[in-house]
Amino acid sequence: MDKHVKKLQGITRVAGAVSGEALVTSEKLSHLVNAIGSDGVIRMNGHPLKGQSYAGKIIVYDTDIFSTGGALGLYFKSRIKQTGPLALICRRVHPISVGGAVDAQIPAVDGFDQDPCQEIKSGDLVRINAPEAGGEAIVEICPAGTGTPSGDTGQWSGPSKPVAQKRRIWPQDSLKLTFYEEEMLYGKHGRAKQAAMERLVEFGQGMASKRMVPICSAHVFSDWKNYDLVIGSWPLYEEFAALGAKVAVPTTVESTVMADELVHDQGMPWHYQVMMPAGEVYAAMRPVHEALKDMGVQVIPTCIPYMHLTPPRFGEFHVTAESNHAAYANIMLGARVNRDPANMVFYAAITGIMPEYGMHLAENRRGQMLFEVAPDLLPELQDVGDYVALGGAIGFRAVDRVPVVLGLNHLSNEQGKAFCACVSPALTYPMMHIVGVTPEARTMEEAFGGPIPKDVERISIGKQEIRELFHNTRQTDRQDIDVGVIGCPFLTFQELAGLAELLDGRTVKKRLWLYTDYVFYSAAKKAGLLARIEKSGARVVHSCCPGMIIRDASAAESLVYATDSLKVARLMSGIGWPKNWLGTRRDVVNAAITGRFEPSRWL
Incomplete structure (x- = not known):
């Protein structure tokens, strides 16, 4: 050499x-x-x-x-x-x-x-x-x-020549298939299942999986047919729809580009500083949704299917392309869910199985470090945004380890959703144990899978850590905002009711978009909440993900958003994206009313 x-x-x-x-x-x-x-x-x-x-x-x-x-x-x-x-x-x-x-x-x-x-x-x-x-x-x-x-010029400028295998870390044949799984792989149940199995097997071999596990539901990505700012799933959907694929388990779809019946509503976010007219984007979205429907997918776009369409139960295996779905299912409900590669989620939906790996296995779910929530912080956790920051403060410190959290004795569904949304922008894997809340963590010993290690790393989370999370996430010094964004993950009925109370008798000066899905949108409309909210000038947006709006890049970079979502602030920033302020929900509402983001807490 x-x-x-x-x-x-x-x-x-x-x-x-x-x-x-x-x-x-x-x-x-x-x-x-x-x-x-x-x-x-x-x-x-x-x-x-x-x-x-x-x-x-x-x-x-x-x-x-x-x-x-x-x-x-x-x-x-x-x-x-x-x-x-x-x-x-x-x-x-x-x-x-x-x-x-x-x-x-x-x-x-x-x-x-x-x-x-x-x-x-x-x-x-x-x-x-x-x-x-x-x-x-x-x-x-x-x-x-x-x-x-x-003497090696050619080999370094082109594809390498394969070399002889010297050692193996796990056996090539470590992944064992059942008789039916082998039938799918060999094409006895059609080309669609065979193609999906071929890719699942290759993924399973890369993950050192030993078996496939049966899944109870799948949650796949939405998309629109374009060659620029797209998720990238639509060619796969076209490929498998042409093969006559059908999903084998209840399958839901992720939040999407816009709501069908609100395409031409000029107050919706898909008409604001966009790269393409809404009608053109909708025309590109429809064939993707039609392909999914043809395959049996329930096209009711949402990022919170665990709240209503396919709620997981303790010990069940589910697959999902949505990180907060995986986190909530594990942490709050005790299901067995990974942050799965979104393409493999689709193949699992077609076959009804997924290689066993990661959070499917008990040994990977055990706690690895301890976070103690300071007693004087608890009375300060008054706003959903406070739980967003608490999850982020823990997630950024744990990174790829499983945290055990002590000091939170109860979380509502909405507080739990906010807390779990730190997975993806902060925490790498979708697992935490909240002692007394997580089904597998009735005690600290259960959370750690045995006696608490004597050398376990202990970190205290108090007011200073929450304050730092808010301050370190901001991306601008300009306090005049253009838009307020609330609802990533989507808002529940109870959250919409709370926002109606916050907005009663008030008028927004800047755009305020409140994101939810069609299930909760319909319930809020029937209950009169929609009318109360929109009387203020705020708009309730359903089915749409704030990150899937195709904005004009040069215009978007000059915009300033206020949001209570760590996902919006972290994932939807950078080249071609607005600058974000992260704040409490009340402060985001106040920013939309006054036109300026002026935090009232965590200063």
């Missing part, structure tokens, strides 16, 4: 062999279109690689953050737009990107003997040989400026 070439040994998650130039960061990334555009340009607010493109490069990074839709974004950029990376090298490849790499048909490797984010530099030439999932991956690095290794 040339004296300049370094070699790293790791684990293959998704097989492949490739050579190319490296683009490196030690930070987390998301392949979601919000974070990395369909052109491959990184748009994440404050990210070291912001403004750079990973198209045609080997991207080296820590692990994934943000939405499970990153799997679809990776697939869409790689296979449809040809603007994706050549391969993924991570400290740890998140399941989201294992699933994404399967459909992107690119190698994904991790588990190295040295830190790849330190050993590889941007501009280095990198060669990956990763023959089989679960087997050894070899990464060779030729530092930038040293030229290609002598």
Whole structure:
């Protein structure tokens, strides 16, 4: 080997062999279109690689953050737009990107003997040989400026030659299938189930799964048919609808671009500073929804199906493309749910099974660190936004560990929803134990799966930590706002009732959009809440995700939003997105009424 070439040994998650130039960061990334555009340009607010493109490069990074839709974004950029990376090298490849790499048909490797984010530099030439999932991956690095290794020019400028397998971390045949699962894989139940099984098996092999588990429901992404700012699921839906696919379990759909019957309502967010007229976007959304309906999906767009359409029960397996769905199901209800790659959720819906991994397994659900909520903080938790901040303060400190939270003896459905929404913008995996609330955590010992470790890390969360969360999330000094956004995750009936009380007798000066789904919208309308809210000038928006509005990028970057959602503030920021203030719900309402964001608490 040339004296300049370094070699790293790791684990293959998704097989492949490739050579190319490296683009490196030690930070987390998301392949979601919000974070990395369909052109491959990184748009994440404050990210070291912001403004750079990973198209045609080997991207080296820590692990994934943000939405499970990153799997679809990776697939869409790689296979449809040809603007994706050549391969993924991570400290740890998140399941989201294992699933994404399967459909992107690119190698994904991790588990190295040295830190790849330190050993590889941007501009280095990198060669990956990763023959089989679960087997050894070899990464060779030729530092930038040293030229290609002598006598090796061709191999470093094109695809790598496979190398012989030297060691295995887990057996290739570790994933065992039942007789019926094998029948699906071999095509005895139709090509649609076979294609879905082929991809699920490859994902399961990358996750070292030993079996498939039967699921009770699935929750898939929505999309609209376009080649720019899209989630990236629509080509897969077209492919499987053409095969005559039908879902095997109750399947719901994620919040979408706009509400069917409100397309032409000029007060709706899809008419404000947008890139395309609402009618054109709706025309591109309809065929995607029709394809889903043809496959048996319940197209009632929502991000909170656990509240009404498909409520999970203790111990059940569910699959979902919505992170707060997974978190709420685990933390509040004791179900077994991962932040699944969104493409694999769709395949699981068709087959009725998912590889067992992550939060399906008891050993991965056990507590790993302890957070103690300070007693003097409890009386200050008065607003839903306070629970958003509490979840975020814990999530940003736990990152990829399972926190045990002591000191919260009760959470309402709405407080629990707000608290659990820290998963994706902050916490990597959708599991916490709230002692006395989480079904598996009646005691601290249950939360830790046995005696509390003597050396467990203990962190106190008090007023200062909540204050810091609000202050550190803001993205502008301009207090004059353009829009107030409340309802990510969607608002429940009780929350709409509370907002009606806050707005009674008042008039908004700036746009205030309150997001919910059709189920709660209809109930609020029947109960008279809708009329009370909209008398103030605020608008109740149903079915639409605030992150799926296709705004004109140059106009959007000059806008300032006030929101009580950590997801809006973190996921919907950066190149082509507004600047956000994160505040309590009451402060967001007041900002819409006065036109200025002036926090009354956590100063």
